[in-house]
Amino acid sequence: MTRTxxxxxxxxxxxxxxxxxQAGDGDREEFETWVAHPRRRDAFEAVAAVDAEIASWDPPSPSAWPILGALALGAGGLVAVAGMLIH
Structure with a gap:
């Protein structure tokens, strides 16, 4: 199955x-239901891997901050970066 x-x-x-x-037990239960589908589990693992890779980077030099600001890393930026995993 190919993730979408x-x-x-x-x-x-x-x-x-x-x-x-604010995440609680209900959120975790709902997530477990969502991620039970193999295609979704694959997507979650891919996004988590990208997130872990980004978290492992050394802080950039001050001159790189304008570029990183343009990427707007966070949920939206992570989706943009993880979207490359689809292709």
Whole structure:
């Protein structure tokens, strides 16, 4: 099964939702239902891998901040980066 762009978007949203301090048991249960589909699990694992890779980077030099600002990393930026995984 091939993950879709929607799967990747939803996976990024789930990653952000589960990190929220307001996330509770109901959120985790709903996530487990969502991620039970193999295509969605694949998308979530891919998004989580991209997120982990980004988190492992050394902080950029001050001159790189305008470029990173343009990427707007966060849920939307993560979707944009993870969207490359689809292709």
């Amino acid at each position: 762009e929607d799967d990747v978007r939803e996976a990024a949203a789930w990653l952000e939702r589960l990190r929220s301090p």
